[in-house]
Amino acid sequence: MADLRIVGRAVVDGRLLDEVTVEIDGEFVSSVSIGENGSGPKLLLGKGQLLLPSATDLHVHLRDWNQAYKEDVFTGTSAAAAGGVTTVAEMPNTSPPIRSPEALKERLRLLAARAIVDYSVHVGPLEKVEDANRALELGACGMKLYPADLEKIEDYLKVSRESGMRLVVHAELKGGDEVEAVRMLLSHIKVGDVVRFAHISRAESLKMIELARKELDARITVEATPHHLLLSYDELDENTRKISAVRPPLASIADKQYIFSGLERCSVDFIASDHAPHALEEKLSEQPAPGFPGLEITYPLMLTECLEGRLGISTLIKKLCKSPAEYLGIPKGDIRRGFYADLVVFDTNVRWSVSAKSFLSKAKYTPFEGRRFSVRVASVFRRGELIYDGELLVKGGGAHVRDLRQKRG
Ligand SMILES: [Zn+2]
Numbered sequence: 056m057a058d059l060r061i062v063g064r065a066v067v068d069g070r071l072l073d074e075v076t077v078e079i080d081g082e083f084v085s086s087v088s089i090g091e092n093g094s095g096p097k098l099l100l101g102k103g104q105l106l107l108p109s110a111t112d113l114h115v116h117l118r119d120w121n122q123a124y125k126e127d128v129f130t131g132t133s134a135a136a137a138g139g140v141t142t143v144a145e146m147p148n149t150s151p152p153i154r155s156p157e158a159l160k161e162r163l164r165l166l167a168a169r170a171i172v173d174y175s176v177h178v179g180p181l182e183k184v185e186d187a188n189r190a191l192e193l194g195a196c197g198m199k200l201y202p203a204d205l206e207k208i209e210d211y212l213k214v215s216r217e218s219g220m221r222l223v224v225h226a227e228l229k230g231g232d233e234v235e236a237v238r239m240l241l242s243h244i245k246v247g248d249v250v251r252f253a254h255i256s257r258a259e260s261l262k263m264i265e266l267a268r269k270e271l272d273a274r275i276t277v278e279a280t281p282h283h284l285l286l287s288y289d290e291l292d293e294n295t296r297k298i299s300a301v302r303p304p305l306a307s308i309a310d311k312q313y314i315f316s317g318l319e320r321c322s323v324d325f326i327a328s329d330h331a332p333h334a335l336e337e338k339l340s341e342q343p344a345p346g347f348p349g350l351e352i353t354y355p356l357m358l359t360e361c362l363e364g365r366l367g368i369s370t371l372i373k374k375l376c377k378s379p380a381e382y383l384g385i386p387k388g389d390i391r392r393g394f395y396a397d398l399v400v401f402d403t404n405v406r407w408s409v410s411a412k413s414f415l416s417k418a419k420y421t422p423f424e425g426r427r428f429s430v431r432v433a434s435v436f437r438r439g440e441l442i443y444d445g446e447l448l449v450k451g452g453g454a455h456v457r458d459l460r461q462k463r464g
Pocket of ligand 1: 331
């Protein structure tokens with residue numbers, strides 16, 4: 056007898072099925088079958104409800120430490136849970152930054168104590184191979200380079216080649232040019248290099264990467280954010296310009312359309328929120344801080360695109376759930392026997408407008424304010440445990456991705 060059976064409409068292996076039974080035993084999915092089957096406690100999905108795998112977000116900033124006034128690990132991962140995201144990978148530009156194995160250890164201690172969802176951490180640039188090896192042993196999922204680090208790209212590629220530490224690049228030159236930064240980076244990348252381009256925003260950048268992927272056998276991957284996929288600078292009104300300040304900046308309508316089309320063309324591999332909260336005063340100042348929260352709305356925003364016919368649902372699940380989980384090496388991102396029971400129930404027969412006032416993030420603003428959604432997160436399971444059902448139901452329990460790799464249901 057299963058611990059729980061969820062019965063109803065679900066997307067399994069990229070296919071929308073009308074009646075499926077998903078049995079959960081402990082942390083894992085123990086069976087998936089067509090129709091209603093098995094015995095034991097049952098959650099029967101309502102009309103209009105849809106069961107999907109939960110998301111893995113490869114690009115979040117949870118702040119905390121000296122910037123706990125912007126966000127902390129608890130509030131940031133609560134926002135994740137509320138958005139149907141049960142695994143996050145943190146970026147290292149915290150204060151102080153995560154630029155050594157010691158700082159990584161410290162960060163992992165904090166996450167273990169406070170995180171609601173499962174987590175992994177990127178380290179900042181490390182110049183010594185020994186440090187990269189140590190960070191890998193501790194579970195680092197990649198080394199993130201910021202625009203100021205790109206001058207030394209050859210050094211970091213060398214560390215990456217010798218240690219096996221994957222690189223993640225924020226491609227922007229100091230003047231803010233993404234296209235030139237991508238061109239420069241591609242000229243250094245060789246066959247075999249493993250490089251993920253974070254938040255690509257310009258059509259020209261993506262075209263160059265598409266070409267390079269054909270020519271080089273390097274494992275180059277591309278991340279896109281919901282704001283670069285769905286918003287453009289041209290369409291913003293005066294009031295939202297400060298709130299929507301972000302790096303790289305929002306681009307033209309043609310840029311966003313080209314990046315969006317990259318999802319179906321498979322040149323965009325991951326959708327990541329780049330959840331980057333700041334205090335409201337910092338956003339409204341003359342020099343608005345770059346970034347805004349995104350964890351709570353990324354999945355509903357993108358699923359709305361699917362339900363309104365602009366994006367295939369199997370494409371979305373691949374970019375938001377499956378591929379990022381594979382990147383982290385964990386059995387998540389699909390509803391499948393032996394995978395972790397990381398699941399979201401969505402209500403799909405609703406129309407509502409997003410209001411950042413209700414965010415669990417400390418940052419209660421969004422450039423998507425007022426946007427109409429046709430789906431809403433109803434409940435979220437993290438490794439078989441119900442952690443959100445309109446309210447947060449747990450105070451912690453997030454696990455380090457490294458410890459989730461070997462286990463299988
Ligand atoms: Zn970022």
